[in-house]
Amino acid sequence: MIKANPFLGNDEERAEIWDMLVAKDIRAYTQADWSLVEDDFLEDEFFAVNAGFDSDPGKWNLAFSRFESYRDSWLEAARASLNTEYAEPLEDAVHKLTTLEQIEVKDGKAIARKQFDGTIQVVGKEPEVLNWQTLYYLKKTPAGWKIVGFTGYLPYTK
Numbered sequence: 001m002i003k004a005n006p007f008l009g010n011d012e013e014r015a016e017i018w019d020m021l022v023a024k025d026i027r028a029y030t031q032a033d034w035s036l037v038e039d040d041f042l043e044d045e046f047f048a049v050n051a052g053f054d055s056d057p058g059k060w061n062l063a064f065s066r067f068e069s070y071r072d073s074w075l076e077a078a079r080a081s082l083n084t085e086y087a088e089p090l091e092d093a094v095h096k097l098t099t100l101e102q103i104e105v106k107d108g109k110a111i112a113r114k115q116f117d118g119t120i121q122v123v124g125k126e127p128e129v130l131n132w133q134t135l136y137y138l139k140k141t142p143a144g145w146k147i148v149g150f151t152g153y154l155p156y157t158k
């Protein structure tokens with residue numbers, strides 16, 4: 001089940017961010033097609049933090065100080081998903097367990113809280129468990145909203 005954009009028709013900026021971080025990101029990842037998302041980043045400003053599922057910021061680390069490292073890691077993980085046999089269409093499964101309802105927009109910047117909570121059935125194996133949240137940091141540009149970084153693998157909270 002592909003989710004509908006909850007901001008469509010009533011909030012243009014949040015709708016654009018939701019489409020980028022949910023619809024387009026999930027489609028790109030499940031098809032291992034980086035070209036679908038490559039223009040969604042400000043490469044020179046990008047960095048990412050890995051919270052490691054820990055609520056203590058003192059234990060977090062700078063996972064990606066270079067955009068190219070993130071891109072390569074993303075592609076490796078996405079390609080591994082292509083080689084996994086899921087019991088349901090992967091794009092539908094990821095949509096089902098993804099939520100993005102909180103997007104704060106202020107002065108050309110935004111922070112978006114994307115949550116993952118559920119399992120995806122894998123044929124002949126234990127299900128994959130997705131249970132974390134990511135905070136995305138975005139910047140408005142003449143070409144639209146762009147990702148400048150994120151803090152990922154934060155403990156999941158409702």
